[in-house]
Amino acid sequence: MSSTVPKSSNIFWHDCPVGKTDRQNLLKQKGCVVWITGLSGSGKSTLACTLGRELHTRGKLAYVLDGDNLRHGLNKDLGFAAEDRAENIRRVDAGLVCIASFISPYRRDRESCRALLSDGSFIEVFLNMSLELCEARDPKGLYKLARAGKIKGFTGIDDPYEAPLNCEIEIKEVDGVCPSPSDMAAQVITYLEDKGFLHE
Numbered sequence: 001m002s003s004t005v006p007k008s009s010n011i012f013w014h015d016c017p018v019g020k021t022d023r024q025n026l027l028k029q030k031g032c033v034v035w036i037t038g039l040s041g042s043g044k045s046t047l048a049c050t051l052g053r054e055l056h057t058r059g060k061l062a063y064v065l066d067g068d069n070l071r072h073g074l075n076k077d078l079g080f081a082a083e084d085r086a087e088n089i090r091r092v093d094a095g096l097v098c099i100a101s102f103i104s105p106y107r108r109d110r111e112s113c114r115a116l117l118s119d120g121s122f123i124e125v126f127l128n129m130s131l132e133l134c135e136a137r138d139p140k141g142l143y144k145l146a147r148a149g150k151i152k153g154f155t156g157i158d159d160p161y162e163a164p165l166n167c168e169i170e171i172k173e174v175d176g177v178c179p180s181p182s183d184m185a186a187q188v189i190t191y192l193e194d195k196g197f198l199h200e
């Protein structure tokens with residue numbers, strides 16, 4: 001028989017002597033969330049991994065949270081209905097330099113993550129690649145399946161993607177050409193340096 005006691009009863013907060021500021025001083029960095037949003041195939045995972053590698057090389061602690069990967073474990077109970085996509089995003093919380101890579105198609109979900117971080121440490125990166133480019137890449141063959149009606153509710157095909165209105169960083173094609181992965185990462189690193197997230 002299941003208990004009627006709510007899951008969060010009889011628990012007490014235990015203060016820890018090492019806080020966020022201590023960790024930031026130790027690591028010589030300021031915690032932030034780099035939130036990468038864009039269509040499937042726009043390059044989110046590629047940018048997340050290239051950026052994670054570059055920060056690691058510089059001795060900065062970063063952790064990549066990727067939608068596709070999380071859906072193999074923590075979020076495997078979730079599908080792609082609007083409420084499931086919202087829950088998928090809600091479960092991602094900030095830690096160090098947290099690199100979050102999700103389609104995150106709805107503005108309200110991205111804004112509710114932004115609202116958790118009031119001090120400018122939510123950095124929204126919009127991979128503004130055209131549907132044509134993403135569909136031409138189609139590394140997993142999902143656009144093809146969606147066009148054939150074999151996947152329903154695919155973002156950009158028969159499900160919405162709400163582009164950011166005021167993101168911190170926009171990465172887009174120049175004359176139809178996408179910047180290289182290292183150029184994309186460099187654009188984010190420059191922002192982090194300029195805003196003082198990477199001391200020294």
Ligand SMILES: Nc1ncnc2c1ncn2[C@@H]1O[C@H](COP(=O)(O)OS(=O)(=O)O)[C@@H](OP(=O)(O)O)[C@H]1O
Binds near residue numbers: 039068103142155
């Ligand atoms: N219906 C539908 N729409 C969009 N994407 C789909 C769908 N079904 C499966 N996939 C695969 O799931 C990956 C996106 O997962 P996310 O967690 O980033 O999506 S979301 O933020 O909850 O919208 C996405 O991976 P990426 O290509 O890395 O974006 C797809 O491989």
Ligand SMILES: Nc1ncnc2c1ncn2[C@@H]1O[C@H](COP(=O)(O)OP(=O)(O)O)[C@@H](O)[C@H]1O
Binds near residue numbers: 038039040044046178
């Ligand atoms: N800057 C880039 N230039 C050229 N190809 C890229 C670039 N970024 C990603 N790709 C390629 O595009 C495809 C989709 O990239 P991926 O990172 O998996 O996108 P997403 O995570 O948004 O679905 C992959 O085959 C990847 O190698």
